[in-house]
């Protein structure tokens with residue numbers, strides 16, 4: 001395992017403390033989540049099942065022996081555990097590097113507690129160094145891209161990629177995100193945008209950071 005993988009694994013182990021037995025668990029997508037699923041498989045909590053944010057996660061959860069149910073049948077969701085591409089001090093996030101942003105935002109919005117795991121390299125003062133993913137309806141790809149240029153970004157179509165929902169993604173480079181809530185609202189308002197990977201209206205509640213010196217847990221407003 002690489003050093004970064006060790007930090008992700010450490011964050012994933014700490015995130016396990018938030019799993020509540022007897023409750024459905026929301027599970028995100030990505031390499032950090034894959035470590036978290038390994039931890040789940042090892043510790044085998046008594047949960048009725050999981051709500052998954054992607055086909056890849058569903059496959060891995062099922063292979064580990066967990067039931068995966070639709071969000072509609074899970075009822076009110078307690079905890080959602082996921083990774084992120086960037087996190088600021090307000091626990092606002094950029095997500096979607098793996099293309100799962102839409103289902104991730106839906107599940108995060110439905111959950112009581114959103115636990116986000118990152119390694120220390122992902123903590124930033126200002127969001128936006130990581131290209132901001134925007135999932136769009138195919139026919140709106142060019143018009144949305146022109147609007148994103150007007151907002152100051154440089155959108156680039158993610159080559160050869162289609163989301164689990166069947167849509168392309170624009171990765172927006174060099175966007176100055178001084179006010180994440182305003183930026184999220186502005187991009188969401190563009191016709192044809194399915195989801196923007198800014199999680200400012202629904203930030204994390206808990207950020208678990210794997211660092212060389214150990215694991216730090218930051219709580220929103222705490």
Ligand SMILES: O=C[C@H](O)[C@H](O)[C@H](O)COP(=O)(O)O
Nearest residue numbers: 030031032096097098099100
């Ligand atoms: O679409 C993917 C998700 O938003 C991931 O949570 C994000 O890209 C972080 O992934 P990783 O844990 O692989 O760095």
